[in-house]
Structure formats: structure tokens, C-alpha cells
Amino acid sequence: MKILNYLKKHILYLDGSMGTLLQSAGLLPGEYPEKWNLSHPDVITGIHTRYYDAGSNVVLTNTFGANLLKFSPDELEAIVHAAVENAREAARRSSGTQAKWVALDIGPTGRILKPYGDLDFEDAVAVFAATVKAGVRSGADLVFIETMNDSYETKAALLAAKENCSLPVFVSNTYGADGRLMTGASPAAMVAMLEGMGADAVGVNCSLGPNALIPVIEEYLRTASVPVLCKPNAGMPRPQDGKTVFDIEPDEFSLDMAGMISRGVRIAGGCCGTDPEYIRQLVSRTADTDPLPVLPKNITAVSSYTHAVEFGSAPVLIGERINPTGKKLLKQALRDHDMNYLLEEGISQQEQGAHILDVNVGLPGIDEAAVLRDAVCAIQAVISLPLQIDSASPSALASALRRYNGKPMINSVNGREDSMRAVFPLAKKYGGVVVALTLDENGIPATAEGRVAIAGKILSTARKYGIGPKDLVFDTLAMTISADPGSADVALESLRIIRTKLGCHTSLGISNVSFGLPEREFINSAFFIMALEKGLSAAIMNPRSAEMMKAYRAYMALRGMDGDFKEYLSFCSSLPEPAAPASPVRAEAPGSPLPSASPLQEAIIKGLKDRAAELAQSGDPMEIISGDIIPALDVVGKGFERKEVYLPQLLMSAEAAKSAFEKIKCRMPAGSRASVFKSPVVIATVQGDIHDIGKNIVRLLLENYGFPVIDLGKDVSPEAIAEAVIEHHAPVAGLSALMTTTVPAMESTIRLLKEKAPWCRVVVGGSVLTKEYAELIGADHYAKDAMDTVRFAEKIMS
Amino acid sequence: MIGSVFISEYDEPPFRMSEILRYAGAGGIEKEDVLRLASECADMVRGKLTYRVCWREFPVRLDGTDVDLGFARTDSVFLRHRLAGCNRVVLFAATVGLEIDRLIARFSAVSPARALLLQAVGAERIEALCDRFCEDMACQAASRGERILPRFSPGYGDLPLEMQRDIFRVLNCPDHIGLTLNESLLMSPSKSVTAIVGVKKEGCGAGDDPEESAGCDACPDSDCPFRKK
Structure with missing residues (x-):
């Protein structure tokens, strides 16, 4: 049997x-x-x-x-x-x-x-x-x-x-x-x-x-x-x-x-x-006990490596910000394979209260399958929210779904035969809750009946692939009302029918609805409440929008889903105070403060990240860099070298400088970079070693001092490091190792660099190294700390 | 009980702020901004970690120039000195779990200052766990008229890191406490310790007591930035 x-x-x-x-x-x-x-x-x-x-x-x-x-x-x-x-x-x-x-x-x-x-x-x-x-x-x-x-x-x-x-x-x-x-x-x-x-x-x-x-x-x-x-x-x-x-x-x-x-x-x-x-x-x-039957549970749920998010009891917020559409800096970050930018977007949406994060990296000219996979891996390493993997490319979906650590949402399938044929087998193999758009070969139906009919077709096709209704969430397509004032009503009516008659869960991309109108958040938040009242299960939205979050918190309180108003009260107390006029603060900088420090210099010296960003919002970019940021960093850097400033303070200042840089970057003309030096420094933690905090500190400080940095990450092979140095013709390479067992990998990397890129000076660091040891393995310089690396790079490149 | 692996799980030990600052390279300073950031990082960790130890006892024999630990042999002079007069060792592996690594990675992306302090909190946490476990062992030893000596880990002095492989083989750390060893002999989760604790009869070897010269004082690296003052 x-x-x-x-x-x-x-x-x-x-x-x-x-x-x-x-x-x-x-x-x-x-x-x-x-x-x-x-x-x-x-x-x-x-x-x-x-x-x-x-x-x-x-x-x-x-x-x-x-x-x-x-x-x-x-x-x-x-x-x-x-x-x-x-x-x-x-x-x-x-x-x-x-x-x-x-x-x-x-x-x-x-x-x-x-x-x-x-x-x-x-x-x-x-x-x-x-x-x-x-x-x-x-x-x-x-x-x-x-x-x-x-x-x-x-x-x-x-x-x-x-x-x-x-x-x-x-x-x-x-x-x-x-x-x-x-x-x-x-x-x-x-x-x-x-x-x-x-x-x-x-x-x-x-x-x-x-x-x-x-x-x-x-x-x-x-x-x-x-x-x-x-x-x-x-x-x-x-x-x-x-x-x-x-x-x-x-x-x-x-x-x-x-x-x-x-x-x-x-x-x-x-x-x-x-x-x-x-x-x-x-x-x-x-042996004589009658076993209890195993019953289907009909729970629509997605999961991460820590927890599951179930649909139905309370509305689910899906953060939409990791999507390059209309975001210049995100596009650049994706082209540079800079995952930190994505992580910052993800972390801030989590902090604002998102339950799931949408991840879309669709951009012409990139290998979407590889970038989406790497983005998912990077995000799931540090963010505990379930992800919604979002791509029009089945091969990109497949590579990301394979590596996803949990049961994801899959965005999306629609009523077209080719779409269902491509997406459903992936959902069956890797698991997932599929967002199903109510459109097909004939486009988006103008009526609720038309959209519901497509939902019916998708349901029955899904069943043939072994995917039940609990693993589908229908998106009835919020179209912009500025093009057709009746479109919001059609989306809402379709939503109501699918929720009540078909018994399926629903989601909507909220922000589309206001396209072309001023003060879009007013429209978005009102539409959000209307949709929730029709039974919306999940919203793809911007958790950083204050209006949307106000609507959501108020809805939860009004619907009795925020029992003792704990969430509402905590949300209210987190709202920013009305802005007070900026008052100049005297710098009590460690070391020798500048005789007459500018407010931005003071903010950097004191490590005030938000204030530094605020103060860098206007003014000439290059003047701010050379007139404020670099002099302020020098005060802190020299204090550190004199042991009057400690590492955490140095980093707090570096973070403040970085946030000022970020603001400036937005205003730089396209193509130019906020860099003082032209050639980059290549840095990596050597093969076999997975410690990267020291290397990350070096990266931050180098960037602060205006060096472009190619950060190859951790556990990087000698060949990959040599390749990057040659490709960028880098005058300096920084290698980090923390373990005695990985110093041999550092040594062979140096040997390969000397052979293939003799112009490149190699600086090494890490707790296991000493000056003598560094000389022994052929390094050009042993950096005792991150500032030392910066000074070495300055010496080589100036 | 020589021969069996035991698992001990502990409640969260109290946080020691001065130790956190020392590991962050800011020992002995009382700067308000650093203290504030350090407490913020400690708060992020509070209640989030697990404190697990697996351990096993072995007979120990000093054999010519070698130390026979029952699970491995070594000619480490440092360990030999440390175990003088002992007839048993407690071999243990301790970890505070993967969550601290996730937090460090998360803040590496957005705030290196916090990443640094979380790294320091992690170091303080695993040391606090080891201290807690060793206090337990000391109590058990005392009840048998024995005492324990300061813990000693592969990589200290001349005790090779390669001994990690033997330790993982006999403690089966992955199944017992979720601690793994990679090919470069790094442990994951990273905030983990393996160590050998000598057990000796009360009164043995007086006059040549390595306990007197334990910890930082026993270490030849006088320039170490983390050296306790």
C-alpha cells in the first residue's frame, strides 16, 4: 500500500x-x-x-x-x-x-x-x-x-x-x-x-x-x-x-x-x-484511537525566515519603494550593484510599519535575473519581512524564487494564457501567493463584471496547476482617475465581488489612482480607506507617506483592530514636531574645533546625521564638500589620530558626513560624481573570511574623504580582486583579514596583484595583522586603523 | 559523566556597559553621545538572543611534552601550563545565536557606528554567557571539592585554531546549539566561543597557579587595543 x-x-x-x-x-x-x-x-x-x-x-x-x-x-x-x-x-x-x-x-x-x-x-x-x-x-x-x-x-x-x-x-x-x-x-x-x-x-x-x-x-x-x-x-x-x-x-x-x-x-x-x-x-x-481528519485550512499566508504574515484578519501593507520607476538614485544603485541603497529603502519601510516588501529591479540593460536574485538575497539577510518578488520576466522570477528563504508573494500573473503558463509552474514548484491581475489578451475590462470573469478564469486555470484559491490574491487594477473618473469605482466594485462572491483575497496598487493630480497623497489615502471598506486584504503602497499611514492607523483604530489603541498612540507620538527654526549650536567638538565652525561642520563633528542632511540641502555641491564636509572630517580624523576621539564618535561623524553627501549627490549634474579623486580604491575581505565590519568602516571613511570605492564584499577570491583592480586601473587596493587561517589568502592575493597589476599599492588591515606580518606577506602598507588607510590613499593619489 | 554531551540554556545575563565600550574601542570614556548610542544598541539586542552552551567532560593527561585531552592531543606549551595539576577538562561551545549577526549586517548597511557598537554588544554578550557557564561549572566543582581554572580557547597563545575541528567533532555543536564551523575555521554564528576549562582538586599545584596570571595579564600582546587596564 x-x-x-x-x-x-x-x-x-x-x-x-x-x-x-x-x-x-x-x-x-x-x-x-x-x-x-x-x-x-x-x-x-x-x-x-x-x-x-x-x-x-x-x-x-x-x-x-x-x-x-x-x-x-x-x-x-x-x-x-x-x-x-x-x-x-x-x-x-x-x-x-x-x-x-x-x-x-x-x-x-x-x-x-x-x-x-x-x-x-x-x-x-x-x-x-x-x-x-x-x-x-x-x-x-x-x-x-x-x-x-x-x-x-x-x-x-x-x-x-x-x-x-x-x-x-x-x-x-x-x-x-x-x-x-x-x-x-x-x-x-x-x-x-x-x-x-x-x-x-x-x-x-x-x-x-x-x-x-x-x-x-x-x-x-x-x-x-x-x-x-x-x-x-x-x-x-x-x-x-x-x-x-x-x-x-x-x-x-x-x-x-x-x-x-x-x-x-x-x-x-x-x-x-x-x-x-x-x-x-x-x-x-x-492503536485503537480514531485518528482526527486532516482538514484543509484555507489560510492565505506568506513567510520570511522568521514569521508568517496571514491575510484576512487585518489589512496587509506591502511597501512599494524598492522599484526603480522614477527613482534616479535607485537606478544608479542597481547599475552599480550597490545593494546598500536597496537595504536602506527596505529598512526604512519596515520601520514605518510595512508587513511585506515588494522588490522590483526591472531596468533596461541589466541582467534582471541576476540582480533580482542578488537583491532578494541581500534583503532577506537583514530584513525579516516576507518579500513580494516583482518582475515581468519569468526567468527573473524563477531565479529569485529559488533563493527566497520562505514563502513569497509573486507579482504577478494575469489572465493571459502565456502569463499563466509561465508563472503557475513556478508558484507550484517554489510555493508562493500569486498576485493575479484582472486583465487578459483583450486588455483591462471596463466593467466590474469583466474583471470578475477574468478572476474566475484565473482561478480555474490555477487549479489545473494544483494551485488553490488560497494562494491567489486578486488585484483589480486601480487606474488613474484623471484619465477616467469612473475607474476607481470599477476597481472597487470588482474588489467587493471577488472578496464576497469568490471568497478570495485582494490587493491594489494604491498610488496609480492619483497619477496626474496634485497632492496625490490626499487622493491615495481616501481611496485606500474606500478600498478597505470594500474588503481590500492588502495594499501596495508607500509606508513612508504620512497621509497613507494616518489613514491606516485611523482605520485600524476605528475598526476595533487596534484593541487598546496601542499602535495608534505610538504612531501619534512618533509624528515629527512642527519644525522649529534652526538655532545655531556651538560645536563642542573633541580635539581642536574649527575656530568658526559652520552649522554643517558642527553637525558633522557632533555626529548629527539628520541635521547634517538638512543643512546640506541647499548650496553649491562642490563648495559644501571642500568648505564644510572635508574640514569637519579633518577635525574628527585628527582627533582620532591623537586618541582624543574614539572609534564610535569617528563613525557617527562619518555617517553624518555621508548623509550630507547623499543630499548633495541628488543635486550633482548627471554623470559627475561627488568625488575629489578620479581613480577608485578597490577594497575586499579576502577569500575564506566573512568578517566585514572593519572593511565597511574603511569604505565609509574613504567615501567621506572623496574616494570612489569599489567594494567587492567579503570572501573574495584573489582572481576577482585582481580583475577589479585591472578593470578600474585602481592605484590602491585595500585587503582585510581577521583570521590567521585567511592570511594565506591575503598573501596569494598580494602576489597575484604584484604580478597582474604592478602599479597598484596594496594596503592591508585586520586584527590578526601586524606591521611585520604585513611586510612579510608583501603588502605595501599596514594600516593600523581606518584613518590610516585614508591617509595612505591620500599619499598615493595626491 | 565523562562521555556525554549536555546542553545548558541560560536566561539573558545583565549587560555590562563598560565592557561594551571597551570592545567598541571607547573603553574608559564617558562621552554622552557614545553612551547613548551604546545603550540604544544594547536595547536592540535585549530579549532577542538565545544563550546556549553544549559541553562534555574529558579526562586529561600530561604525557611527555604533549597534552592528551581525550579528544585530541596537542603540544601547546600554553595549554600544558594552564592545565597543570588537572585530571579533567570541561570542553564547551557557547553561542548567542544568529540574530546578532543579522543585526550587525543590517546596520552595516545603514549605520556603521551602530554596527560597530552591535559588534561590541555581541562580544560582550558571548563573554557574559561564557562567564555565566563557568560560574556554574565552578559551583559544581566546588561541591565536589574541586575548582576550575580560567577558560582557554583554540587560537590563544600557541594552541592551534585547527583544534576547532576536533572540538566540533566531539561536541556535535551544529545539532546541539546550532553552531557551525566553516572551512576557514570560522564559527557561524560569529558570536560564539569554544574553550577548555581545567578542573583540579582543591589545593593541587599551589605555588604554580596559572589562575594568578589569567586573562589579559597572561597575554604577551601588550599593545592590544582591547587589553584590560
Whole structure:
């Protein structure tokens, strides 16, 4: 019988711990248990047999750490093959008469994925894929991904399973006492992502004892439309009389697990500390229980690496600012591959209260698939909001969806056949809530009926691809009223019908409606309220618009969705005070302040970011740079060199100078740059090293002093650094390394630069280096701090 | 209990502002603006981190010029000196989790001054966790008539960083506390520590007590900007 059919009627019993039993059979600390499949097949088969005898339907092969990071391809094949064979043999040997299956067990790699670790996402997929393929060749009945404590790695494993086999895939994560994965994801976030990608069962293993997992399991049961599994520890290990003991005995364990099953858990077993006796008592206590049905939940949800955002209860705000349309600086940043600018936009929208961020990088002449992917990766590294991946290019959508850490929104599909054919397979494979525009081959219908009919067509086509109504959000297209005063009404009426008659969620790009009119925010915020009253689920809008946020906060308060007015009150207190006339502040600068400091100089010296930006809003750009910014920075820089100013103060001033620069940049004629020097400095953290705070400080100060900087990032190969130096004919390259183990990479980078770019002077820094060490590896200069790098660059370039 | 890995999870230890400033390169100064920014960064971190340690005990033997730690051998003179008179070590790995790395990366993009201070908060947090864990170990040791010596990590003195591989192998840090080691021997999350703590019988080796010369005083790098004054 197929396991998924069996699950429809029965509770499926898993096995208990393998590791605990192997240790008592003599496995040494640090020894690879997977090798025992080959060296001790009788021990492994014996353990599996005891579990089948105890009543397990499924045993997990002894392949938890069987992957290419630990074993060669030949070893891996042999281990997986022997492991599946050992489990098969156990099924034959066991006297149990229950239905039996062999699950290919896949545990985590033990590495963290980039950018916080060094394992690339695609490499992780390839590592898991090799184990999956070996398991399929060996005849496993299903794939069991378990003990995953990071959502991104879980995605890599599930993707590898889905791409390389058609077996059922169960996915189990490990939660801490805080109810989250070690890298932060909540149960609802994991369910959204895993179900979206087609996991056949989801749940929890290891972690804690059964009762401590109740809140996590409850959340799984609330959100999951597939069967939920639970395979907990026998409590926590603790030392007692020279041995490790777990604090929950088989009897108590089976009682707690019976409670789990009565809540709705359909797949049950044990993890660390459990043995066949735990499983035997679990089976005998619950075998006669009627399993609760697994019901579809109809929750429309997207997720990030920390949390899920559900549609329906309160309106969802989707920040629209990461979109180059009409934004000169963003366009330039995208062309320069400068992700910091995008991050600033994203962070500020999050701070203003956005729930989801739209990410659109569509720009002629760029490789959109690569830039969108990199933008998504950069944003999800530091911003915890779910993303709405926005592109007209299916290949760009595909590359970004693949790397997205969660269940995204996908913007967008429409009623055209080619659009649905391109987008729905991507949504099915990677998961996602798709924004569906109510237009088709014939354009945008002028009537609500026409738009609703297209929604109907999209719904039925989506269903053919296996995508249900809960994963569609309809956008009924707010057109500008200045072109057609009736257009707002049509969009709103379509919205109402789709929400009430079709029962689907809706969204609108709000800002279009006011195009061509003055004071657009007045129109936008009124339209927003009208749409909310018609049942709008989500708005694509500008969270930095005060009018829009006022409308939203007031609506929430009026609709009783802001219980004690907490959000409203906090919003009101965050509103800026009416501007007071700027009063001159005397600089109490460290070091020797300028005899008569200008207000801008004072702001920079004191590290007042907002004030510096405000003061740089008018005036001649070049005069401000040479007359205010550079002299002020010099005061601080010299103070730092005299040890009268400390690093945090230096940076606060540098940030203030940078914000003044940003204002000036907007007023510079196109093409010219706010730089004193023509040639750039190339900087990077060397290969193998992922520390970049020192390098980032150097970058900021160099930029402050007017040097164009090509920042190659961290973990950069010698070849990539040499290539950039040659391409830009950079007179100075700055290399950073923090670890003794990465200094060799620095040395080989210097050697390559001397060979390929002999004109370039190399300055090095990082906590592991000394002046002598720097000379030894061939550097031209050792910079003891960031100011030292600036001084060196000035010397070389002046 | 030699042989088993245990996991301890702690509540948030109190923040030590002077330590944060020292790690930020602003030790001993009381500038209001820096203090304000440091407290802002500490507040961002408050309640957001996890404090996890996994540990295991090993017998230790000083064997010729080598130290046999039960999970690895080394000829480190520094470690040998540190473990004189010990019959056991507690090997531990501690981490405050990935969230601090995310915060540092987030502010690297928008505010390097905050990134620097968050970096300092992270350093202070992991040290506070290690101190908390070692206090625990000291109490346990005291109840058995033993005491513990200051912790010693790979990379200190002449103890090679390569020992990280052995430590990760025997503690299984990824599964126990979500701590991983990359190919350059860097740990992720970055605010993490592995260390060896010697355990000796009360009264042993008096007169040659490495405890007297622990911490910054024991380190030859007298120019270190982080040296405690």
C-alpha cells in the first residue's frame, strides 16, 4: 500500500532514537555512525528490527549525516545502499504484521548557509540531491528530512528531494524552548514554506519532550493542511550517577504522545533518549484511537525566515519603494550593484510599519535575473519581512524564487494564457501567493463584471496547476482617475465581488489612482480607506507617506483592530514636531574645533546625521564638500589620530558626513560624481573570511574623504580582486583579514596583484595583522586603523 | 559523566556597559553621545538572543611534552601550563545565536557606528554567557571539592585554531546549539566561543597557579587595543 493512502485512515508510527542505541552498542565519540551500516550491519539491522517488532510502520535509515560534505561519492553510495538494505532486511526479519516502510533519513549538513556561513545555497541543494539520488537508487520508500534547525537549509533539502525523486517527502524541524528554530523561524512560517513547496507531511522532532512541544504542535495543527508529525525527545538529557539520563520514562512518554494524537498528530515516534520500549508503549496505548481528519485550512499566508504574515484578519501593507520607476538614485544603485541603497529603502519601510516588501529591479540593460536574485538575497539577510518578488520576466522570477528563504508573494500573473503558463509552474514548484491581475489578451475590462470573469478564469486555470484559491490574491487594477473618473469605482466594485462572491483575497496598487493630480497623497489615502471598506486584504503602497499611514492607523483604530489603541498612540507620538527654526549650536567638538565652525561642520563633528542632511540641502555641491564636509572630517580624523576621539564618535561623524553627501549627490549634474579623486580604491575581505565590519568602516571613511570605492564584499577570491583592480586601473587596493587561517589568502592575493597589476599599492588591515606580518606577506602598507588607510590613499593619489 | 554531551540554556545575563565600550574601542570614556548610542544598541539586542552552551567532560593527561585531552592531543606549551595539576577538562561551545549577526549586517548597511557598537554588544554578550557557564561549572566543582581554572580557547597563545575541528567533532555543536564551523575555521554564528576549562582538586599545584596570571595579564600582546587596564 502507498504510505500516503495508508495515512488517510491510520496513525503512522515512526521509530525512536538510533544514536542513543548506537552509543550503548559501542559507537565512539566523534565516530561516524553512518559507517556502521557497512562495518556493523547486524547491529543496525538489529536496532531496526526491534523498532519494527515494537510496532513502527516506518524506520529511518542510519543516514542522518550521510552526505558529500563528510563522504566521497563512492562512500556515500555504499553507505546509503547498505543503510537501505539494513532497514529492508529488518522489515523482512521482524515478526510485526503491520504495514512497513523504509524512509531515507536526511539530517542537516552541520553548516550554515551564506551569507552567515560559507555554504552556498546551490551547493547545499547539490549535497542533499546526491543523498536523495542514492536513496532512490537503493529503493527507499520515502524521504524523511529531519532535525533541521534552519529554514533556508530545510528549503535546500526539500528542493533537492522534489527535484530528484517522486517519493513522498516528510519534513521535520527542531525547535528551541522559545518555540522557534535556531535561526529564528516560527512554526507557521515553516508550514507556509514547506506546504507551499509540496511537502507531504510536516512537523517536529528532537527539540524537547512531548509536553514542552505542545504550543509548537498546536501551531502546526492550526496552519497545516497536510498531516502533522511529532517525534520528540524523552525530555532533556541530564547527568546522573555518571550516566546520561532522560527525564521521561516510556509510560509517561506514551501518555503524552497519546495527548498529541488526540490533538490531531497523525505521525508519531520518538527521538533522542527513546528506544523500542517507548515505541511499543506508544503503539499499544494509541492503536485503537480514531485518528482526527486532516482538514484543509484555507489560510492565505506568506513567510520570511522568521514569521508568517496571514491575510484576512487585518489589512496587509506591502511597501512599494524598492522599484526603480522614477527613482534616479535607485537606478544608479542597481547599475552599480550597490545593494546598500536597496537595504536602506527596505529598512526604512519596515520601520514605518510595512508587513511585506515588494522588490522590483526591472531596468533596461541589466541582467534582471541576476540582480533580482542578488537583491532578494541581500534583503532577506537583514530584513525579516516576507518579500513580494516583482518582475515581468519569468526567468527573473524563477531565479529569485529559488533563493527566497520562505514563502513569497509573486507579482504577478494575469489572465493571459502565456502569463499563466509561465508563472503557475513556478508558484507550484517554489510555493508562493500569486498576485493575479484582472486583465487578459483583450486588455483591462471596463466593467466590474469583466474583471470578475477574468478572476474566475484565473482561478480555474490555477487549479489545473494544483494551485488553490488560497494562494491567489486578486488585484483589480486601480487606474488613474484623471484619465477616467469612473475607474476607481470599477476597481472597487470588482474588489467587493471577488472578496464576497469568490471568497478570495485582494490587493491594489494604491498610488496609480492619483497619477496626474496634485497632492496625490490626499487622493491615495481616501481611496485606500474606500478600498478597505470594500474588503481590500492588502495594499501596495508607500509606508513612508504620512497621509497613507494616518489613514491606516485611523482605520485600524476605528475598526476595533487596534484593541487598546496601542499602535495608534505610538504612531501619534512618533509624528515629527512642527519644525522649529534652526538655532545655531556651538560645536563642542573633541580635539581642536574649527575656530568658526559652520552649522554643517558642527553637525558633522557632533555626529548629527539628520541635521547634517538638512543643512546640506541647499548650496553649491562642490563648495559644501571642500568648505564644510572635508574640514569637519579633518577635525574628527585628527582627533582620532591623537586618541582624543574614539572609534564610535569617528563613525557617527562619518555617517553624518555621508548623509550630507547623499543630499548633495541628488543635486550633482548627471554623470559627475561627488568625488575629489578620479581613480577608485578597490577594497575586499579576502577569500575564506566573512568578517566585514572593519572593511565597511574603511569604505565609509574613504567615501567621506572623496574616494570612489569599489567594494567587492567579503570572501573574495584573489582572481576577482585582481580583475577589479585591472578593470578600474585602481592605484590602491585595500585587503582585510581577521583570521590567521585567511592570511594565506591575503598573501596569494598580494602576489597575484604584484604580478597582474604592478602599479597598484596594496594596503592591508585586520586584527590578526601586524606591521611585520604585513611586510612579510608583501603588502605595501599596514594600516593600523581606518584613518590610516585614508591617509595612505591620500599619499598615493595626491 | 565523562562521555556525554549536555546542553545548558541560560536566561539573558545583565549587560555590562563598560565592557561594551571597551570592545567598541571607547573603553574608559564617558562621552554622552557614545553612551547613548551604546545603550540604544544594547536595547536592540535585549530579549532577542538565545544563550546556549553544549559541553562534555574529558579526562586529561600530561604525557611527555604533549597534552592528551581525550579528544585530541596537542603540544601547546600554553595549554600544558594552564592545565597543570588537572585530571579533567570541561570542553564547551557557547553561542548567542544568529540574530546578532543579522543585526550587525543590517546596520552595516545603514549605520556603521551602530554596527560597530552591535559588534561590541555581541562580544560582550558571548563573554557574559561564557562567564555565566563557568560560574556554574565552578559551583559544581566546588561541591565536589574541586575548582576550575580560567577558560582557554583554540587560537590563544600557541594552541592551534585547527583544534576547532576536533572540538566540533566531539561536541556535535551544529545539532546541539546550532553552531557551525566553516572551512576557514570560522564559527557561524560569529558570536560564539569554544574553550577548555581545567578542573583540579582543591589545593593541587599551589605555588604554580596559572589562575594568578589569567586573562589579559597572561597575554604577551601588550599593545592590544582591547587589553584590560
